[in-house]
Amino acid sequence: MTQPEPDWRQRKKAATHDRIRASALRLFTEQGYDTTTVEQIAAAAGVSHMTFFRYFPTKEDVALSDTYDPLLATLLARTPAAWPLARRIRAALLEGLEEVYGTDRAALLAQNKLIVSTPVLRERLWADQMATQQLILQALGPEPSFPTRVTVAACLAAASTAVVAWVENDGQPELPDLISQAFEALTRAAS
Amino acid sequence: MTQPEPDWRQRKKAATHDRIRASALRLFTEQGYDTTTVEQIAAAAGVSHMTFFRYFPTKEDVALSDTYDPLLATLLARTPAAWPLARRIRAALLEGLEEVYGTDRAALLAQNKLIVSTPVLRERLWADQMATQQLILQALGPEPSFPTRVTVAACLAAASTAVVAWVENDGQPELPDLISQAFEALTRAAS
DNA sequence: ATCATTATGTTAGCGACTAACATGTTAGCT
DNA sequence: AGCTAACATGTTAGTCGCTAACATAATGAT
Structure with a gap:
């Protein structure tokens, strides 16, 4: 029963998606890709590292999206x-x-x-x-x-x-x- | 002073190099690349996992050499x-x-x-x-x-x-x- | 016999990534 | 309002690739 799916949920998901992505790109350019850890990205986006991986399959994907x-x-x-x-x-x-x-x-x-x-x-x-x-x-x-x-x-x-x-x-x-x-x-x- | 470098040393190195490579390729074809661990390869070749990395920079390199x-x-x-x-x-x-x-x-x-x-x-x-x-x-x-x-x-x-x-x-x-x-x-x- | 070199092992640790389970938050129904 | 199912997120612990630091044993030169 996945009926109406009120889109504010999707908006929220899209929001954190973008927040993670933005934090990642900023950190990448600031301190380099390799030296930036997923934990740092997650922390900067205000989520846990597991949430990061729920939005992006790998660390590479967030830079290549x-x-x-x-x-x-x-x-x-x-x-x-x-x-x-x-x-x-x-x-x-x-x-x-x-x-x-x-x-x-x-x-x-x-x-x-x-x-x-x-x-x-x-x-x-x-x-x-x-x-x-x-x-x-x-x-x-x-x-x-x-x-x-x-x-x-x-x-x-x-x-x-x-x-x-x-x-x-x-x-x-x-x-x-x-x-x-x-x-x-x-x-x-x-x- | 690294003069004569008796080549039996190099032969031994080449031997273990080949032994690691052979063990790796066998295991890869037997059980797949991803499910084969470096530890298994090293064990099959009779060395430690550190020795593996001294001969091949990464796990991928042994398959691509x-x-x-x-x-x-x-x-x-x-x-x-x-x-x-x-x-x-x-x-x-x-x-x-x-x-x-x-x-x-x-x-x-x-x-x-x-x-x-x-x-x-x-x-x-x-x-x-x-x-x-x-x-x-x-x-x-x-x-x-x-x-x-x-x-x-x-x-x-x-x-x-x-x-x-x-x-x-x-x-x-x-x-x-x-x-x-x-x-x-x-x-x-x-x- | 001594000493430096070299190959190897041991241990501990980091970081990407996964699985299992717990918690909270929301939506739909009564 | 209250119950329940679905869902997003967090926590924890673990695996695996890979590196660094230090230890040890074998070999070669003096």
Whole structure:
């Protein structure tokens, strides 16, 4: 009997979720990821360490949380199916970026800087990239062919390279431009 | 004064190194990676858990140990510099494979099957791939351009996709063939 | 025989993470 | 209002990967 579920409960959950997340990110940037303990995060958010793990499966997840992936799948499906796959992915990536880049550019840069400069998180980033790849392949239909898989993997590798270059140069060339350059490099790599 | 270093010492070290590694791989395949504890591995190898960590920095490393990377760098350097980068990497990868594929194909398949089927190890695999990428870039000279980085990343992504497909299909299409197909797919992705 | 080096073991501890159980707080029903 | 079931949170104790500090035994050089 889980009927009406008054949403103030969910609001409260969302509130502590955000409080934990905010405390974590602040502590991470203040004193580094590795030296920050889950207990500290929990204490800063006013909860116990068990509550932390009820909201985030691992310590890494709180630093990597993003909502970009599901958006990407829908954008890709909306792209003309007649285009070559690489172009479709490129278009979806750039379109998705536009929706956040204007408002959240600073946060995006800060978060990715933290990730790239923390070995453990960098590892997880590649792992998440593989999850994104699975998601894209499913959005393209069942039983993807081997060449399709290779193409998707290459496109995501290009995009990741762009992101890494972006944070390494402190956001100097803007990310959309870098992604475009990356895809152009991809098409020329074939020659 | 560490002069002669009688090599029987090194032989003994190599022996225990191999004993630990063998015990670990056996236990991993018998009862799974996650459920196998470092203490069990150490006990099976007749050492203490501290000795284990003196030989392998982490539990993951014992499952991922390979000597392919340095070989790859020299092979790449030996390849004609006039070729397009993707072709050079492809040639180096295939040439490196030839040297082990005949004798160690079974072990290679088993090890990669373990890795691909274990989430934690899969993560580390991508991380190691980034290390390989760094190594290739250094072998190509200092200060690689952005397009070069993209190309290398895409080539390694293609190769990884080939390896994953190889173990998923239980070694059915042979790995060198899959790698060739992957690179052909790469060149066509550009169109 | 002595002494420095090296490999190994022992112990204690930290931190991420889990399981078991307890407590309080809220929602729905009578 | 009062009872009960559901749920969020806390407490406690434990496992496991991993590290540091110190102890011990075997080996090699003098």
